[in-house]
Amino acid sequence: MMHSSSRSNMFLTLAKFFIPILLGLSIFAILGLTLEEQIWMKLWPLLVAYFFPPFGKETVIPLGVLGGNKTVPIINLHIHIIPIDPILVALSVAFIDIIVALFLVWNYDLAKKIPLVGKFMIRIEEKGKLIEKKYRWVKPLRFIGIMLFVMIPLQGSGGLVASIVGRLIGMRPWNTFFAISLGAVIGCLVIAFLAKSFIFFAEINTVLTVSLLMVVVFILAIYVSIKKLKENVKKKR
Structure with a gap:
């Protein structure tokens, strides 16, 4: 009886480890087989790039949506870039966050033993109090807070960090997963829509569009600078 129970537990552990991985690979295999070759050859490098900083949804999605006949300044070179459907690139990026969140629901402790990823997770956990202070607005909102955290296109606001923040503020793993999933889908679709509108x-x-973008970037830069200055003043106190 004990032997049978042990085998069942081992099978369940293996299933929880491999199901998210196989699910992710299966979806991307289907995309690779069904999409036009030119679109897939543009999409998959962007999805791979999403795993590595500083690339985030705020850069990957607009790059995917960008397309059409373009002229390279100075050298006056005319090129044609294949655009990807905004919904396709948005949902593909969101799917990565969802798969990462699902993997961590089932394998959080095991993930900490994975090279690079594990060190990153442990480092964030060790900075628990600082993280809670940095994202203190998330805790009272809980589910909605995690959702908004994932939606806002900032560095480190993907499925991995959101899962850790969810744990640190005491949310149940499955609640964190669903919050991340909703936030990822909504956030990515909004970014895709804004990117398409901008183009x-x-x-x-x-000239007018780029000027408005520069104004927005300038305002954001001032906001970030003021915020960092206030944080430095508080640290000195």
Whole structure:
């Protein structure tokens, strides 16, 4: 009886480890087999890049949506870039966060033993108090907070960090998973829509659109600088 129970537990552990991996590989295999070759050859490098900083949804999705006949400045070279459907690239990126979150629901402790990933997770956990202070707005909102955390396109706001933050604020793993899933889908679709809109308006009036973008970037840069300055002042106190 004990032997049978041990085998069942081992089978369950293996299933929890391999199901997210196989699910992810299966979906991307289907995409590779069903999409046009040119689209797939543009999509898969972007999805791989999403795993590595500084690439995030805020860079990968617009690069995927970008397309059409373009002229390279200075050298006046005319090129044609294949655009990817905004919904396709958005859901593909969101799917990565969902798979990562699912893997961590079932294999959180095991993931900490994986090279690089494990060290990163342990480092974040060790900075528990700092993380809780940094994302203190997430804790009172809990489910909605994790959702918004994933939706906001900031560095380190993907499925991995969101799963750790969810644990640190005491959320149940499955609640964290569903919050990440909803946040990833909504956030990626919003970014795709904004990227598509920006490209559309840029083609109508490039100077005005780029000028508005520069103003937004400038305002964000000032906001980040002020925020960091306040944090440094608090640390000195």
